[in-house]
Amino acid sequence: MDPASNNTQQPLGDADQSMRNAAWPAGYGAQTDADMQAMRAGMEFLTRALGMAGPAGPNVGDEQEDHHQEDQHEWMGHQVQEQSPLCVAGPMQIIAGDGAFFDQDVDDFIHSAREISPKSADYAVVSIIGAQSSGKSYLLNCLFGTSFKVMNASTGRRQTTKGMWLSRCVRPSLFIMDVEGSDGRERGEDDTSFEKQGALFALTISDLMMVNMWLRDIGREQGGSIPLLRTVFRERAKLEPGRTKVLVVIRGYDNETPFNTLVDDVVTNMEELWKSIHDQPGRPRVLFRDYIEVSVVALPDKIQEQKFKREVAKLREWFAKNSLVGFRQDKVSASDFSFSAKGIWEAIRQNKRLNLPAHRVMVSSFFCEKVVKESINSLESNEDYLSLKKGAQGSPKEFSEKLGALLKSLLTHFDTETELYEAQERAAKRQELEDEVLHQVEPICRDLLYALRLRTSSESKDKITNLFGNADDPSTIVDQSVEDCLKKYIESCEDLRTRYKNLCDENCKVLKSELLSFAKIMAERIKDMRIRVEAEHARDEAEQKAERVKAEAALAKEEANREAERAKEETERLIEQARKEAEQAKQEADKRAREAELAATNNQLNNPLMGLGALIGAIGRGILFGPAGMVGMGGGMLGPTMQNQYGPLPAVAFNLLTLHRAMDMNLHTLQQAMLTEPPTLQ
Structure with missing residues (x-):
């Protein structure tokens, strides 16, 4: 499947061979019997590892969660090659049900990822929204091997996911976010602010937002997540243009409706919803396709166990081969994820208009400033800086070379650490770092220039004395003799003048x-x-x-x-x-x-x-x-x-x-x- 095209999506069920080939990359639909048997064996193992217990989903209660987690880790330890993406950590709560953001926990969780460099953006965020008890967590567990808590139907259908939870996968590096479901009785009909805020948050920080929707709910207000999508679309148009990836997952697809027709219905409904929000008299026209890129996949009901597993495996393979890493150019580094996400969440919670460019500038400013402070604090242990302090009595040329090496080292480190941030803010903070380093080095340079001035003064006085001793009238060559001596001093300071002009x-x-x-x-x-x-x-x-x-x-x-x-x-x-x-x-x-x-x-x-x-x-x-x-x-x-x-x-x-x-x-x-x-x- 290629989610970049709205018009080439094909059902993941029993469609003909040509349709499957069009929907997925080469090899997805043209599998041999041996391949299918191997996939089934792997899925059966995955099913056991994830605790799947038949069409109704896993019948595990709270008392079985620890055992379930141990089984999943054991499976991951012995079957690393069986699944990709592979969940390696989580879940951990990122936002509580009352809206509290656990920034320190998130930061620790991100930094524990050995496969992701803290200063890189080689990761992608995949989130899922949808109605409560619609199988969102179950789908994520099947797709990525995560262990989000799922509903236990035997104990009643009630809210399972409260707030937002995060897991981490490798091959590729993905952060999987499970969002509290909408339209739950626990919050009531009037308390829809959190679910709307959660949907907007998911859209804002995700590289791909999945919308979980049952076939029977297409066109419905609540079941079709229309309130969530209305909020998302309204706020999305306020942000800068750029296509946001939305993957609509149709659950319970029965092949009765042609898949192309289904895709057209979903996309048309979304476009109509977009127009109802933005096509207002007197306002400039805002096109849906300029902001939202919709892809549609269809999964059979999990009651059709083998069929469901097969289609989920194909979707998983698409995630493995069509990495979302690097899709967004405005993404922050892994070490900044918690800070940035918290800032976005607080703005959403306070009903502030989301200004992502300004937010990125703020994040860039904060972390660039952090790198600047770290660089300055590291000076006392920096060999180039210590060498400068020891060589304060050397020549200006040597001093300038050492200073250049120090600046190059620090600025290269700064460039590496901040390559993902806003260019203008980086440039400003880079200059700030250079200025601060020069300020720290200035006392050393002052001592150097003072010593040079003393030497030049002594040598010049001897020269002037000898020159005047041979002159008929010394008073006539006072200015010229001084200028000659100053010329030598200025030439000696030339290497430092570019950085310390005022001091020179x-x-x-x-x-x-x-x-x-x-x-x-x-x-x-x-x-x-x-x-x-x-x-x-x-x-x-x-x-x-x-x-x-x-x-x-x-x-x-x-x-x-x-x-x-x-x-x-x-x-x-x-x-x-x-x-x-x-x-x-x-x-x-x-x-x-x-x-x-x-x-x-x-x-x-x-x-x-x-x-x-x-x-x-x-x-x-x-x-x-x-x-x-x-x-x-x-x-x-x-x-x-x-x-x-x-x-x-x-x-x-x-x-x-x-x-x-x-x-x-x-x-x-x-x-x-x-x-x-x-x-x-x-």
């Missing part, structure tokens, strides 16, 4: 300010130093010049002293010479005096007075140059006068007296000159 710019700004300040101070310092050096040089030259002048002055003084000494010596020599000459003159004078005296004596003899006067006059003119000479001259003149006035004797005596006084005066003058120090030249 901040450090670059601080470095520029620091180097600019240093360069200006250094330029002024070098300028001042050069001025000081020039001043010191000028002072040294002045001092050297002063020293030379001083030395020359000392030499001049020494020379002057020597000249003075020589002058003194010359003066002393001249004085000594004058004294000697005076002595000689005195001696000569004495000599001449004696001679004059002698001559006078001789003249006295001849002319005593005249001779004496002339002699004294001569002596007076010859002795020295001073007063004595004048005296002598006077004496020479006075002698005759005195001779004339007083006679010869008084004149002679006067001349002698004058000569003696003159000689005493000259001697005194010479003595004073010898005792006086000659002047010293400075």
